[in-house]
Amino acid sequence: MVGKEKTIATNRKARHDYFVDETYEAGIILTGTEIKSARAGRVNLRDSYVQVKNGELWLIDTHIAPYQQAGRNSHEPKRPRKLLMHRREINRLQGKVQEKGYTIIPLRLYLRNNKWAKVEIALARGKKLYDKRQAIRKHDAEREMERALAGRSKRL
DSSP: OOOOEEEEEEOTTHHHHEEEEEEEEEEEOOOHHHHHHHHTTOEEOTTOEEEEETTEEEEESOEEOOOGGGGGGOOOTTOOEEEEOOHHHHHHHHHHHHHHOOEEEEEEEEEETTTEEEEEEEEEEEOOHHHHHHHHHHHHHHHHHHHHHHHHHHHO
16 A cells, blocks of 8 residues: 655656656665755755765665755755666666666655655656657647637637
8 A cells, every 4th residue: 555645856857858667666775954954845856966886776866955954964855866676677777777778766755645756657768859749749839728618618
């Protein structure tokens, strides 16, 4: 049974820059001041990515702002953070990244049952510029259709 989830941060640029093929859930190891800052919503996933080193997953370039009440004893904002997953899943991800030109990116950081910090990561392929333009055109067309339907229902 999946408990309540509170989304802390999302990587909105990820779906614009990448084709997302598969998603996974991973635990994340945070220090005390990091989890407090994350609960306050002071996390930025924009340019972050996941790297496999020595059979372990590491979240790189995620910015978690220093916790204000900690004073000097706060954490380093962009330090690498270890992700927790099963060995089979890590090996599968590592194989895909090595052979097919995939990359692993974080999509969102959230709290499960208001206590466990989790990261939704995705196996993704980069989009070319023309793919991005096509996606923008499609999104704009959908938005126009919704506006037309909303305007029509107001007149009825």
